[in-house]
Amino acid sequence: MGQAGGTRDGASSPGAGRVRRFRTYGEVDHGTGSALLEQVIEQRARLARRLAGVGATVAVASGKGGVGKSLVTANLAAALASRGQRVGAVDADLNGPSLARMLAADTAPLEDRETGVVPSPAVGGVRVISMELLQEREDAPLRWRDPGSDTFLWQSSMEATVLREFLADVDWGGADVLLIDVPPGTDKITRLLELVPDLSAMLLVTTPAEITRAVVARSLRLVREAGVSPLALVANMTGYACPSCNRRHRLFPGDGARELARATGCPIWAEIPFDPRLGEATERGRPLVLDRPDAPAAAAFAGLAGRIEALLDARRAAAAPAGRAVQ
């Protein structure tokens, strides 16, 4: 009987005293025509096509909450834009979005083209997509049409799909840099890496606090194992910069950020001092780098933007024909 009945031994029924052994999914070589795999492949291809038009895709993550990822993203976006780069910003924090507000994104309806949704214009010409722009009420928790129960079974899948759509279905218009503000939790980093395995770079935001160091160390290991390069730290709240005299004072007893860098060999690309003006400016939707470029925190963001520009230049040189690359 061979493999009749999709089994290896062809036993006629489970009750006949013999164990029926089915072939594996891969051993059964015909598809059903339900085309699920093809659709998933097309989704990934669509995402890859979209990001192929972007100069560099840079994630700003941490693993830890409350360290200033969105603030770093907003200020870095504004710093890059002020240096002439075309910048897109994706607020991947679907449950606690803030990037649109931090960048004073226009709340006018988003232009809905067949080729993609046009992201909202924001301060300095940055283009933003965020759940903030799509929800009716600013105090509305993120909810999906659901069958009333077992939400936990599909919610993560839904959020991964929305993030994929934010990246793939938004017309980034040939942005030089696309920044992705990743929400807290190492699982969110994993989700992003599965969607965009060839990120141009990842910045891990940390603070001098020991508790932050421990959490970011986990993220760092995860990202490094995924092979993302370059991978760098952004140390936030590295002391208090006095607005009057610009002198720095310590905020935390230790220096977990530098310890982490020493222990792992991961470079620190920026050390951002705590500055009350930074938070105030960001709350107003005018990142500090635009109005007070002389402030130490703004200067740190300018330096970080320079790092990203160098990365962009290197990618362009690598992508250019050999004859032009050496000119």
Add this chain to the structure above:
Amino acid sequence: MKFLCIGCDEVMGFVERQLPGDGTLAAVFSCGTCGREMAMLTNPMETQLVSSMGVKIGGREVRAQPLEATRSGLEGGRGEAFREAEPPARRRPPPVEWSPEAVERLGRVPGFVRGMVKRIYTDYAREREIRTLTPEVMDTARSELGLEGM
């Protein structure tokens, strides 16, 4: 997933998909050898799980719309979140007319998804060379395309 006709050792092929209501998804498969058919019925949670992946059992009849899963799934979406962009004149496809009844029905679709739903129905009609969209065409499209709630 694959469905085997055990007697024929044949993978059953997809035939059609329907949304009969109550969040149920019905997908029919048949054996190409003996002709036996089977229907897979998913409960609302299972339907939602498939939907959350942004895929459709049986494949797509019309192309995916930008932010389709986001717009279809989000509760409390902003009514004025999107505005339709006119296609460039040189690429403007032949028009599909909407009957007054169809327009009235479209008007009942929440603003957050209305533009996307309109484009899906229009694409559906255009690809089948249907010149006028009526509520009956919308019903057929809704069932064939699996547009629950649209």
